[in-house]
Amino acid sequence: MTTVDNGELLKRLGVDIDAETLQLALTHRSFAYENGPLPHNERLEFLGDSVLGLAVTTELYTRFPDLSEGELAKRRAAVVSERSLAAIARSLGLGPHIRLGRGESMTHGDDKDSILADTMEALFGATYISCGGDRARDLVLRLTSALLDDDFVLGAGRDWKTEIQELAAELDLGEIQYVVTGTGPDHARVFEADLRIGDKTYGVGTGSAKKHAERSAAEAAYRYLTSQEDAPTTLLIEDSSDGA
Incomplete structure (x- = not known):
């Protein structure tokens, strides 16, 4: 050493x-x-x-x-x-x-x-x-x-997935679903997540792991629902923790 x-x-x-x-x-x-x-x-x-x-x-x-x-x-x-x-x-x-x-x-x-x-x-x-x-x-x-x-x-540092779950329940919107797709080779995989309630997309996010993409989609949806922007925002959020 x-x-x-x-x-x-x-x-x-x-x-x-x-x-x-x-x-x-x-x-x-x-x-x-x-x-x-x-x-x-x-x-x-x-x-x-x-x-x-x-x-x-x-x-x-x-x-x-x-x-x-x-x-x-x-x-x-x-x-x-x-x-x-x-x-x-x-x-x-x-x-x-x-x-x-x-x-x-x-x-x-x-x-x-x-x-x-x-x-x-x-x-x-x-x-x-x-x-x-x-x-x-x-x-x-x-x-x-x-x-x-x-x-x-x-x-x-915020727990966006929990926050959007609570907000969706508060607004009586229905059950949240994440639809995740991945592209690229295994060593450089990029995931995109759509946060959907019913047949509507409320947030889209991308990341190097599924959980990162879902988290960024949750943040995009939360910001959309609390600001009433015209369309959901696509966010890229990365962190250095492991996981797919």
Whole structure:
């Protein structure tokens, strides 16, 4: 395993986590099981999840006094999502600092959204342990504050399939169906989904996996029904999670 300078990571984070706690925060369970058993970062991740949630929730409550509970919850879910945390981790160059087992290393675990996001939460927990609650909150907000107003991030974090299901029920429109077709070779497959209610298409979406296409079709339909545009919009939404 290539040695990296964790001091550079601390400079980018702007906090002074003690060496032992930092190493623990950067130790994935795959490394711990192969080299021990050793302690790993899941307990710090558990703590960091609460640190993250409280900091973001408090900031949302303060910054947006006119938003309803439901809207605040949607924004929080988007900002603390795996996708958002992984993007923050990549911006910090976190991947090479994570201690991984051989299997995870061979499958590029240092660039997997789930591992990056979990390690970010562990670092929030480690900051809380080493530096206290105020410094941990400051770190969370410094890294997430811009996301609270980012329309792309907020949209990407929403559960559009559930929202369109609820909206269709509220409007008594009937049962939703997704009609999905795929084109292209297996290694570069592109899917298109039509969201239909009865014989009418309300949204069309495309993506590199069926679930991505359905999700973008659901968002297009939701935006169509809530804005009453002339025609459904075709959306392309990609994410880095696996699945077809």
